[in-house]
Amino acid sequence: MDGRRPTYRFHPGRWRTAALSVSLLLLILATTATASSGDRDSIYTNCVQKCRFTSCRNQPAADESLPLSLRLLQWTCPQNCQYECMHDLTSLNVQTGERVQQFHGKWPFIRLWGVQEPASVLFSVLNGWMHFRGYRKLRTLSPRWYPMRRVLLLNALLGVNAWIWSTVFHARDFPITEKLDYFSAIGSLLMGSYLALTRAFELYRDPATSTPTRRGLAYAMLAFYAAHVSYLTFWPFDYGYNMKAGIVVGAVANLAWVSWAVRNWRTRPYAWKIVVMVVAITAAMALEVLDFPPWMWVLDAHALWHAATIPLVRFYYEFLVDDVRWEVRIGKGKGKVAVQ
Structure with missing residues (x-):
């Protein structure tokens, strides 16, 4: 081996085909929500x-x-x-010892100052703050010539946006706040997958060959997002499909990061962090899948899921910061690759 990194090339048409296939699969697996x-x-x-x-x-x-x-x-x-x-x-x-029922798709939470789900609101605010802290660190540490700078910052800002709308939705549930929450969440997940795929397969090292692939990937994800939003807007809102779509998109990012860690664990001392992150977020996802009446009418599985992601988001940005520092150190004196 000569020590050079292998070049990973993907044809843009394959990304479009894959996105279409995933979209069709999710539509087949979709389920229809019923009244509580x-x-x-x-x-x-x-x-x-x-x-x-x-x-x-x-x-x-x-x-x-x-x-x-x-x-x-x-x-x-x-x-x-x-x-x-x-x-x-x-x-x-x-x-009377009967089971606790859901009403209008929700458990019977006790509101606080008019806020419908106070625990989820608090945890959403804290998650948004972690993304904002990560944004500030990445903006300070990543030089303007670093090819991944814009992707990293946009990913962080979309994370902040997603948790803002999560806060609004859990504070007061209207059809518009619900859609803004879900649509911003899937948008943030798609951006996270784009970041993971771009970084894991180094689709920025050689602009001449990787730029068409990056653009094809971006267009495929935008097409998926448009189809996802259209389906949930113009047809009855399908909660089962929405959750499955989020799981699939998140799984793509997790697999990409694991593949990167497998290839780099010997040379990058911080590679273990993203593996821990993937394992922890997958384990915490069980809270989102589970469903039980809220403890003290405040804490349910969804609120606990939001609580669990707070330290995980911080750990995620610690990994990204370590990666930026390593890449900038390598890049100094070896030429600066511009983003096309």
Whole structure:
């Protein structure tokens, strides 16, 4: 061996074919969301009807009578009736030993100052802060000539954006905030996969040969994103498909990083970090797949998943910072490769 790195070349058409194949597979595996059992419970529906009749007949005035914290987050009298009746039925179910039911696709959380899921809001804010810290570090450490600089910074900013919308959605669930949360999340995952594939297979070392591949990969991911958003916008929102799409896109990034670590673990002392990150994030993902009633009506599996990702996001950026430092040290005195 002469010590030179092998060149990995991929035809752009293969990326488009792969993206189309994954899209078709996800559509086949898609499942249709159904109404929650609590919505159909006669005790709940009768309670809501009675509350609306007695408390919300003059709705503008009834809305104005709600506490300020509820009005600031756009709660209405009928929605407040749903919240109160949800917890009335939940208390009855607990007292009689029956199972806790979901209502409108959610567990019966206790709101705080009008915030629907306070634990998930707090953890979303902390995740966003970790991405912002990573952005600042990468912006400071990566010189402008470093080919991966723009990809790294855009990846971090899309991470911040995704957690901002996660915060908004968990604070107040509207159809628009739900879509903004899910669409920004899949966008961030796609950018993370683009970063992983570009870095793992060094699609920036030789601009003359790698630029068409990078562009083909970017176009394929943009096409996938457009198809994903269109499907979930113009057809009934399919929660099962959305989760499967996120898992598949995340798995692509994980496999790319593992392949990079296998090739570099002897020469890069920090390569182990990304393997630990992949293993930990995969294990933590079990919390997202699991589903159980919230502990103390605050902490459910989804909130715990958000809590688990906080230290993992920090660890992820520690790896990226180490990689930038190593690459910049190698690049000094050996020429600067420009991004095409």
